[in-house]
Structure formats: C-alpha cells, structure tokens
Amino acid sequence: MTATSESLLVPFALRLGDDALILGQRLGEWCGHAPTIEVDLALTNLSLDLIGQATLFLDYAGKLEGKGRDADRLAFRRDAVDFTNCLLVEQPNGDFAQTIARQFLYSTWQQLYLNALADSADDTLAAAAVKCVKEVAYHARFAAEWVVRLGDGTEESHRRMSAGLDWMSRFVDELFEMEEADRALLAAGAGVDKAALRPAWDAEVARVLKEAMLEALPQRRTLTGGRLGRHTEHLGHILSEMQFLQRAYPDAVW
Amino acid sequence: MRAVWGVLAEVPDPEIPVISIVDLGIVRTVTAEPPRVTITPTYTGCPATQAIERAIRNALDQAGFTDVAVATAISPPWSTDWISNEGRQKLRAFGIAPPPRGDGRGRLTEERPAVCPHCGSEETEEISRFGSTPCKALWRCRSCAEPFDQFKCH
Numbered sequence: 492m493t494a495t496s497e498s499l500l501v502p503f504a505l506r507l508g509d510d511a512l513i514l515g516q517r518l519g520e521w522c523g524h525a526p527t528i529e530v531d532l533a534l535t536n537l538s539l540d541l542i543g544q545a546t547l548f549l550d551y552a553g554k555l556e557g558k559g560r561d562a563d564r565l566a567f568r569r570d571a572v573d574f575t576n577c578l579l580v581e582q583p584n585g586d587f588a589q590t591i592a593r594q595f596l597y598s599t600w601q602q603l604y605l606n607a608l609a610d611s612a613d614d615t616l617a618a619a620a621v622k623c624v625k626e627v628a629y630h631a632r633f634a635a636e637w638v639v640r641l642g643d644g645t646e647e648s649h650r651r652m653s654a655g656l657d658w659m660s661r662f663v664d665e666l667f668e669m670e671e672a673d674r675a676l677l678a679a680g681a682g683v684d685k686a687a688l689r690p691a692w693d694a695e696v697a698r699v700l701k702e703a704m705l706e707a708l709p710q711r712r713t714l715t716g717g718r719l720g721r722h723t724e725h726l727g728h729i730l731s732e733m734q735f736l737q738r739a740y741p742d743a744v745w
Numbered sequence: 746m747r748a749v750w751g752v753l754a755e756v757p758d759p760e761i762p763v764i765s766i767v768d769l770g771i772v773r774t775v776t777a778e779p780p781r782v783t784i785t786p787t788y789t790g791c792p793a794t795q796a797i798e799r800a801i802r803n804a805l806d807q808a809g810f811t812d813v814a815v816a817t818a819i820s821p822p823w824s825t826d827w828i829s830n831e832g833r834q835k836l837r838a839f840g841i842a843p844p845p846r847g848d849g850r851g852r853l854t855e856e857r858p859a860v861c862p863h864c865g866s867e868e869t870e871e872i873s874r875f876g877s878t879p880c881k882a883l884w885r886c887r888s889c890a891e892p893f894d895q896f897k898c899h
Contacts, residue, residue: 529872530873532873533874537875539788540879543786543789547819614820618819621820622820623789625822629874
C-alpha cells in the first residue's frame with residue numbers, strides 16, 4: 492500500500508461509514524412505529540447492525556486521517572456537506588413499503604459490494620467486509636421477502652410497493668458510479684469495481700420483482716451527488732435530530 | 746494461562762447469562778503474563794461487547810491479576826460454529842434452540858427448522874428472523890405450542 496492510496500482510503504472508509512450510519516439512523520426512526528412488533532424488532536435490529544458497521548468504518552477513517560477524530564466525533568460533529576453517503580440511504584422512510592424499497596435496493600447492492608471488498612488489499616477493510624456481509628445477508632433476505640409479500644399481496648400493498656420502488660429508483664445509479672478516487676483505489680487493489688456489480692444487482696432485483704408480480708424499475712432521471720457532499724434536503728433534518736445532543740452539549744459523555 | 750482461562754470461563758454473557766463468554770466462543774486468544782485477552786464481537790453493533798470487556802476486566806482484577814488488557818479483533822469473524830458443545834447444551838436447557846452447525850454465509854439459503862428446545866419437535870415455524878437480541882430469532886413450536894428463541898446461524 493503506497494502513501495497515495497492510503498490517503499485515498501480516508502474518503503473511501505468515510506463513504507462506507509456514512510452510508511451505514513445514515514441508513515441506521517433512518518431505520519431507528521421506526522422504533523415503536525412499525526406495523527407489528529416483529530417488524531419493529533427487525534427494523535431496529537437492522538439499524539443496530541448498520542450503526543455497528545458505521546462505527547467500524549468511521550473509526551478506521553478517523554485513525555487513517557490522524558486528527559484524533561473517532562467514529563462518534565465524525566458522526567456527531569460534521570455538517571451535511573461533509574457527509575458522503577449516497578442519496579438513497581437518506582431518503583425518507585415514507586410508508587413501510589417505501590422503507591422496504593430503500594432497504595431492498597441498498598442491501599442487495601451492499602451485499603455484492605462487501606463480498607467484493609472482502610478481497611481488498613487493505614486488510615482492515617477486507618476484515619470489516621467479511622464481518623459485515625454476514626449481517627447484510629440477513630438484511631437483503633428480509634427486504635426481498637417483504638418486497639414479494641407486499642408486491643404479491645393485496646391491491647393496496649401492491650400499489651404501495653410499486654410507489655416505494657418508484658420513489659427510490661432515482662437514486663440507484665449513484666450506487667454504481669465510479670469516481671476518480673474509486674478508480675485509483677481499485678488500481679491499487681484496495682477498492683471495488685462498482686460498475687462491475689451492476690449486472691448481478693440487476694439480475695437479483697429483476698428476479699425478486701418478478702416473483703413479487705411487480706413491474707421492472709422505472710427509468711427515471713437519475714439524481715446523484717451524495718458522494719461529493721451534495722445532498723437532498725432530507726439529510727439536514729436527519730442530522731439536526733441525530734446530532735442535537737453533541738451540538739447542544741459539546742463533548743458530553745455518559 | 747490456564748488460570749486466566751479459568752476466570753474467563755466464569756464470566757457470563759450479559760444477555761444470555763446461562764453461558765459463559767468461553768462457551769460462546771468469543772475469547773480468541775489469551776496470554777498470561779501480563780494478562781492479554783482478545784475477544785471478537787458477535788455482531789458489529791452488539792451493545793453487549795462493551796459490557797463484556799468491562800466484565801472481563803473486573804473478573805481478572807478480582808482474581809488478583811494486574812496490568813490487564815482487553816483487545817477486540819474482528820478477523821477472523823465470529824461464527825456460531827465456535828459455540829462449544831457444552832454451550833449448546835446450556836442454551837437448549839435454558840430454552841434457546843442452539844444454532845445449526847455450518848458455515849454462516851452458506852447456510853442462509855438452506856436453513857432447516859429449529860428444533861424445539863422444550864419438546865424436541867421439528868414441527869416448528871419461524872415467527873420473526875429478528876428477535877430480542879441481534880443473535881436470536883423468534884420461533885414457535887407447532888407440537889407443544891410454546892414460543893422459543895433460536896440462536897441464529899452466523
């Protein structure tokens with residue numbers, strides 16, 4: 492690993508951590524509000540896994556950065572423009588079907604992504620990927636099962652599942668975008684060729700949507716920019732709630 | 746070294762106190778002088794990990810060990826295959842179906858029904874894959890009608 496690629500690892504680990512953190516926070520909003528107690532437990536379990544994963548990646552980013560920032564500091568003391576999560580994970584929960592749509596599209600991608608990252612030349616990232624993919628396999632399966640249950644359910648659940656996928660479909664392309672830094676890290680053997688994951692993702696999504704009696708994802712104008720810190724209006728609202736305590740009482744501890 | 750393992754074998758898992766952290770397979774390496782213990786988390790977000798670290802430190806302190814250090818390692822990742830046979834028996838006796846043996850990643854698509862820890866029946870059904878802790882799923886026995894937890898394959 493050269494010094495150059497090490498400097499590329501900081502934003503790379505940040506992106507992974509930010510995705511997991513923001514999606515974990517979003518899922519946490521369901522606590523006490525889900526349709527049934529079992530679903531409530533499932534969504535908060537997913538949230539807990541994702542926040543654990545965020546801690547791994549953000550701690551690593553902070554360590555590489557060498558400015559003394561740990562996962563908490565990075566989570567609670569950065570502004571929206573400094574977050575590099577993809578736009579998909581910050582989208583609002585909407586109804587349960589919209590949440591499931593977001594989870595299905597993301598977890599299917601995350602599982603492929605982490606399986607590829609497991610072969611990274613960076614030992615820390617590879618170890619984290621191997622650890623996290625075991626959890627994400629459960630997430631992907633949970634989401635896919637609900638896509639089928641809602642899609643192939645009643646007229647109402649089918650309509651809502653379609654609407655949820657319709658909303659989220661605009662944010663899919665961003666998952667597969669390769670920035671210059673992605674290509675450099677890939678060349679160094681540490682990154683992931685995201686574009687190469689697309690056929691497998693398309694196939695899995697198509698398989699589940701077919702089983703769910705749902706139409707293929709609609710072709711919508713793509714929205715992107717999260718990786719560069721250009722976010723939808725929703726991220727600021729998430730942060731205002733998530734960061735409230737550390738903003739109001741800096742450095743407060745238990 | 747054996748003395749350190751002996752102390753650790755008495756440290757209960759904070760969420761399933763019938764089994765020790767050694768039964769659970771999360772203690773990876775131990776060195777005696779000075780005492781260095783490496784543990785591996787079950788799930789990345791499991792809040793018990795921090796409690797376990799403190800419990801290990803307290804137990805070794807009370808047993809008279811000084812200069813104790815506890816480290817966490819995520820590689821190789823913890824697997825339910827590391828739960829000891831004794832641990833599996835204790836889980837069953839406590840009413841939790843132990844996880845099937847096998848590679849966690851490969852097993853996901855070919856799960857067999859959990860065996861009811863109360864009556865031994867395989868006529869069981871999953872109620873929710875996510876239960877009261879990250880490591881457990883909720884099941885119901887169709888033979889004896891009792892609900893039960895299953896330790897998830899991981």
